[in-house]
Amino acid sequence: MQQGQREAVAERVARDWGLELPEPFFVFAEFLDALDPEARRALGDIGLSPCGITDLFRDPAAPPRDGLDARVHGRYYRDPPEFLTFLHGGSDGLHFGLWYDDGRTCAGVASYRTLDGGGIDRTARTPLEAVRAVLERCWRDLDDDPSDDEETAAHRTRLGLLRRALTGFGTADRTETGLAHAQAYDLAAPPADHDRVTTLDGGGALVAGDTVDDRPPHNAADEYRFATHMYAVLDNAEALRARHTEALRRCASGDPAEALVLGRDLHWASGGDAHREAxxxxxxxxxxxxxxxxxxxxxxxxxxxHRALPRVEVLVPGPA
Known part of the structure; x- marks a missing residue:
């Protein structure tokens, strides 16, 4: 990746999105550029493909199609505004995004499956950590596969090449592989995050102030009980109307906490309902x-x- 290309992508994102791209994202782009054909094939083997904001490296000036807003490129229906897609994960609509909850700087990586019932995972701190986690989950599955045929052996060899390429750019300090990697970095319960408040999408909201339900810190809630309670509120038209009015009143009085968390909950749980979307x-x-x-x-x-778009590819890059 040339310096001019890097600067052009950073300037485009700053101008159109108002966000600062973090250094680990550019390291991720360099990693992609450096992949040889077998390692690149391995990336596809595990279902990963660059998309969203990463498309700008092909053409930093790519215009949006059909007069659409460039900011919805790669933006799936339930993506919170804090989520900036950069990588597709293959199955069940899994995709990864840079996470911007202060409105300018990246606070890590988020991911979730658009076709699954799970919430947002913010375990990975960098794009390379996210790729490494997927790679090692696939390695764990190979370890559990009793077959030892030629195709499986070739797949394992390609994954090894991909791991070697990846650790040349980052995560080399993570010596664990397969299940041991997942146990060390993915499966441990995250600590309570007192800078953020629990939200229905699982991502947490960076805000201080009071909420109607005195919500617990991010990662400190009983997720099932919280979700059951909030969906009951959202499904009750009178209760929702009262919450909406109170959230706007508090926001106008200088406390936007309830407006942010209720807005995030409604965005996540809109389900195609135009009233909830609004x-x-x-x-x-x-x-x-x-x-x-x-x-x-x-x-x-x-x-x-643009929430009703049938596909998330909005930018139209020029010839490669």
């Missing part, structure tokens, strides 16, 4: 404005306008 957008735009996070407010508004 309430979510109103709350989120108000909360981000109060929190001085204009980039996220812009993304929330753009996403609301």
């Amino acid at each position: 309430l979510a957008a109103e709350l989120l735009v108000a909360a981000y404005r109060a929190l001085d996070r204009p980039a996220l407010g812009g993304v929330a508004a753009a996403h609301h306008r």
Whole structure:
């Protein structure tokens, strides 16, 4: 990757999204550029393919199609405004995004499956850590596979080449492989995060202030009980109307916490309901404005306008 290309991508994201791309993202791009054909095939073997914001390395000036907003490129229906997609994961709509909950700087990597019932996973700190986790899960599956045929052996060889390429750019300190890697880095319960508040999507919201339910810190809630309670609120039209009104009142009075968390919950649980979509957008735009996070407010508004898109490819890159 040439310096000019790097600068052009960074400038495009800063201009159109209002966000700063982190150094680990550029390391990830360099890793992709350096892959030989067998390692690149291995990346496909495990279902990973660059997408979203990574597409800008092909053409930093790529315009959006059909007059759409560039900020919805790679943006899936349930993606919170804090989520900036850069990698597709293959099965069940798994995809990965840079996570921007302060409205400007990246706080790590998030992922979830659009076709699954699970929430957002924020275990990985960098794109390379996310790729390594997927690779080692596949290695664990090979370890559990009793077959020893030629195809399995070739697959294992390609994965080994991919691991060698990856550790040349990052995660070399992680000497564990397969199940041991998952046990060391993926399966441990994350500690309570007192800077963030529990949200229905599992990602947590970076905000201080009071919430109607006195929500616990991120990673400290009983997820099942919290989800049961919040879906009951969202399914009750009168209760939801009261929550929405109270959230906007608090936000106007200088406490945007309830507007942010309720907006995030409604965005996640919209399920194609136009009323919920509209309430979510109103709350989120108000909360981000109060929190001085204009980039996220812009993304929330753009996403609301385009949530019905049948596909997430919006930018049209020029010839490679």
